[in-house]
Amino acid sequence: MKNFLLTAAVVFYAGYATPVFSQKAETPKFISNVEGIKEYSLSNGMKVLLIPDGSQSNMVVNIVYNVGSKNEGYGEKGMAHLLEHMLFKSTKNLGDIKKQLSDKGGRANGTTWYDRTNYYEVFPSSDENLKWSLQMEADRMLNATILQSDLDKEFSVVRNEFEIGENNPGSVLMERIASTAYLWHNYGNSTIGSKEDIERVKAPTLRKFYEKYYQPDNATLIIAGKFDEKQALNYISQYFSVLPRPSRVLDESYTVEPAQDGERFVELKRAGDSKVVGALYHTVPFADKDYAALDALSEILTADPSGYLYKSMIDSHKAASVYAYQQQLRDAGFMYFGLEIPADKDVKATENDFRAELDKIGTTKYTEQDLARAKAKLLKQIENIKNNTINYAIGLTEIVGAGGYKLGFLYRDNVEKLTLADVQKAAEKYFRTNNRTIGIFIPTKDEVRVKNVEYSNDQLAALTKDYKGKALEKEAAPFEASIKNLKANLTEGTLSNGMKYGVIKKEIKGGKVLASFRFPVSNAKDLSGKSDVGSLMAQVLKTGTKSHTKEQIQDMLDQWKSNVNFGFGGQTLYVNVSTYKENLPKVMGLIKEILTESTFPEAELVKTINEYNTYLEGSLNDPQSIAFNEIEKITKNYPKESIYYTASTQEQIDNNKKVKREQLVDFYNKILGSNNGVGTVVGDLDTKTAGSLLEDTFGKWNSKSKYEYIKPELFATKKLDKDYLTPDKENGAAVGKIAFSMDRNSPDYPALIIANEMLGSGGFLTARIPTRLREKEGISYGAGSFVSIPVDNNVASWSWYAFFNPTKKDAVNKALKEEVNKAVKEGFTEEEFKSNLTSWLNGRKTGLGNDNTLMNLVNTQLQYGVPLEDYDTLEAKVSALKVSQVNDVLRKYISEDKMTSVFAGDFNKK
Incomplete structure (x- = not known):
């Protein structure tokens, strides 16, 4: 069956029964190498991008189709997204796609947006995985069954x-604003589509x-990570070059949104607890030079x-948070502003204040x-994205959909070349009242309207044709994803105050350094x-020190292309760092300053609680x-003062309001310290230098409170089903x-x-x-354990979960418990065991290719004495199991008689 694409086949295109036969295999034609992205093409019109990175242990195959919700016609709203789901079903030649993906482990997904749909698989690097991924993607390109x-x-x-999204007031409001802002262009339609169209579309129409x-x-087609380039090109030749170029011609989209002729307003009233204001301005395609100026703005x-809006709306406590973003779109897009408002604020008054601040954008x-x-x-964002090869390859989906991968480099260049005049001009041009959707129609005279910018495919081609890009970066050294290799590149040490640390010598693309403490x-x-x-x-830690303001701290981190995040839970402070080798000393110096000289400004605490x-x-x-x-509250009976107590959401809100600055300062001064801590750093570092840097940062930072591990208690669960009503919520x-x-x-x-x-x-x-719940009965979007x-x-503990339409609650409960009881009573089969074992082992290998996994393994060894070898030992123990042993253990621990379950939703719906 592996050579099926080399034989003659009859394929039907766009409903025309014209037989088309496969063509002779050809070698992909090399086009260019732009900053490490090697472009090829096939005579059938397919584009190929190869992004090799030997420092990875994983690879990704990502195929992008230039079709999204923009291409949907009357009665087809949501068809592109529905088709994305269907392409995970089966093909004529390979059969059940989901099962084969499951058997192989790794990570796979598909996504649909305005201009494009993509499918990707992330697997451990191997010839077998590469070959299968390319064979599968070629098969489902033309041979999906769509039954x-x-x-x-x-x-x-x-x-x-769709119903899950309907529960989010901010998301629904954005959809309503977009549909009001766009009269004709399909960017005004939700990508997930119309529920009625989704329910009524038939397979022949979808086909x-x-x-x-x-x-x-x-x-x-995009292939990135660690792979054999020559072999990849051979497989592309074998599986894709033989696919014929269709006789039909795809017309360019010619719908152009007319200039908006007045401010528009939409009011949304439905169930919810959040107060949100949104504003949308028509802007430009991703290809346009102004896009970079607008992003900066x-x-x-x-x-x-x-931020100007941040200071006027958040510092004044009129709102809890403000944000803005642009989509990377092929046609003239938009910038969207969101404002979240506390429950005790008047939404109308805040809306008027927000409109007044938006009016200042063009004149400031x-x-x-x-x-x-x-x-x-x-x-910093561009650099960090580019140096994570797997995610970069997946992220290229949007840029390809917007007109071609080179546009991403042009965007970066435009950001680098930005002048204050560019930003000022963009502010004046696009941020006009008559180009905004937030309020009511106001007739005026002599309006200067903003026309949407349009690019033809020829213009896009001309724009990128001769682009060469910057000099190629040095390739990172390969790093084998194995415990043996991890140990060989790990250096452990202890600071003068007892803190333990590990340094993993691993070259990361771009000279990046990661740390977890x-x-x-x-x-x-x-x-x-x-x-x-x-x-x-922990949330207020970065808001000011004796030497630097919150603004200055953020500016330094941005200049250093670095991120530092703090979190506190239970009895542990967590610190995570992302930076670059040349900036590591400065970043660690800043961390030391934050941990020893933070001032906790009162105004920042108020804002944090508010948000x-x-x-x-x-x-x-x-x-x-x-x-x-609620499942945590019901199954754990800790007193309120315990660190393991689960507060209700309302309790959390009330408790936050009671917290005073003096309590934060006292906690910071008396509780925090590194003398019982652990930490791991990953990067191409000199281990002695790294140890000295950690000593300087943490070696004298000691807690005044004696450390004693607080052991949790085991509370027995019992058979119980409890319902919680959430009126007018579309999902349960x-x-x-x-x-x-x-x-x-x-x-x-x-x-x-x-x-x-x-x-x-x-x-x-x-x-x-x-x-059972999703594939067989279709009663749950997401379910598992x-x-x-x-x-x-x-x-x-063992737990299960499911998300569903509230009317399907009884069906979900019945199906779930039937499956659990059936597994306990009849056990799993030998075939199930072998299939899931392969998937589980591949998934763990994929995990070892992740730097966060490596840091977590080392930190766990440092903190608890768990040897790194236990990772391999567990795999050996699982591989040696017999299915009868698995079934015995399942029966020992899992029983419906011990299961406590919680159901939340509008169960009065009919």
Whole structure:
């Protein structure tokens, strides 16, 4: 079957029954090498981009089709997205795509947006995985089955996804504003589509759409990471070059949105707890030079803490948060502003204040400092994205959809060349009242209207034709994804105060350096009742020191292309760092300053509480938030002062309001310290220099509170189903839990891991729970299970979850429990075990290719003494299992009689 594409085949295009036969294989034609992206083409019109990175242990195959919601006609709204789901079903030659993806492990997905649809697979680098991915993508390009029986199940899954989005007031408001702003262009339509169209479309209609757009002349294939380039080109020749160029011609989209002729206003009234104001301005395609100026302007306006809108709306406590963004679009797009408002504020008054501030955008005189700050942040983002090869290749999807991958380099160049005059001109040109959608129509005279910019394909080609890009960067050295190699490149040490650290010598693209630190602190007595104080303290840490303001701290991090994040939970402070080799000393110096000289400005605490509580208010009646919160409250009976107590959302809001600055300062001065901490750094570093840097940063930072581990308690679960009503919410959620005693040294641990894999966690939606609820019955968009088995205690649990239409609650509950009981009673099969074992092993290998996984493994060894070899030992133990052992362990721990379940949704819906 592997040579099926080399034989003659009859294919039907766009509904025309014209037989077209496969053509002779050809070698892809080399076009150019722009900054490490090697471009090729095939005579059938398909474009190919290769992005080799030997420092990766994974690879990604990403295929982008130039079709999205923009291409949908009357009665077809949501068709592009629905088709994306259908292409994970089966093909004529390879059969069940999801099962094969599941068997191979790794990570795979498909996404649909305005201008494009993409499908990608991330696997451990191997010739087998590369060959299969290319063979599969070539097969489903032309040979998807698109059966009505599959569509009958999948449309309800897509509808369920639609309903989840309907629960988000900010998301729904943005859709309403966009549909009001666009009279004719399809950018005004939601990509997920119309629920009615989704429900009524038939397979033959969907097939016509598929056969029109899913063709080689409408596709760009991207391969990135660690792979054999020569072999990749051979497979592309074998599987893709033989696909014929279709006889049909895709016409360019000719709908151009007319200049808006007055401010528009939309009011949305529906269930929800958040108060949100949005504003949309028509702007330009991604290809236009003004796009970079507008991106810079969005930073100048909304950045925390320097943004003009941020200062006027957030510092004044009129709103909790403000943001702005542009989409990377092929045609004239838009900039969208969002404002989240606390529950105790008047939304109408805030809306008027916001409109008044928006009116100032075109007349404000911006400064060179504003421009420098914005450029630093944008260039940092561009650099960080480019140096993460796997995510970069997936992210290129948007740029390809916007007109071609070289536009990304032109955008970067435009950012680098930006002048203050460019920004000022863009502010004056686009931010006019008559180009905004937020309010009512106002007739005026002598309006200067903003016309949307239009680019033809020929213009785009001319714009990028001779672009050469910058000099190629030095390629990072290969790094094998294995525990043996990790150990060979790991240096451990101990600071003078007892803190343990590890340095992983690994070259990362661009000279990047990552670090992760854990600082366990204090004891039950000193932390009693202080969970909210600790959480807020970490959020306010970066808001000012004795030497630098919040604004200056952010400016320095942007200039250094670095990120530093703090978080506090339980009894641990977490610090995560992303920077570059040349900037590491400066970043660590700043961290030391923050950890020893923070001032916790009162105004910043007020803003932080305001923003956090506004976020929490938005989840007060959210089914998912309620379900996951309540399952913890029901199954754990800790006193309120315990660090393990689960507060309700309203309790969290109320507790946050009570926190005072003095409490944060006291917590900071008495509780925090590194003397019981661990940390790992990854990068191409001299280990002695790195150790000295860590000593200088943390070596004398000690806690005044004695550290004593606070051990959690095991609370037995019981058979219980409890409902929580969330009126007028379109989606429901359910979570179940069984608690039991186990740690990772238990002889039952390996068997339970693989049992959970087969029951609800493994594969690409082919484990029993998701297969039953999503694939077979189509009653849940997302369903599965997970286990929590700790390293340092024996308080373990198995949990399940499902998201669904509230009217399907009983069906979901019945199906879930039937699957659990069936697995317990009848056990898993040998075939299931072998299939899921392969998937699980491949998934773990994929995980080892992630730098965060490496840091977590080393930190766990440093903190708990868990040897790195345990990673391989667990795999050996799981591989040696017999299916009878797995079934015995499942029966030992999993039972409906011990299952506590929570259901949240509008169950009064009919």
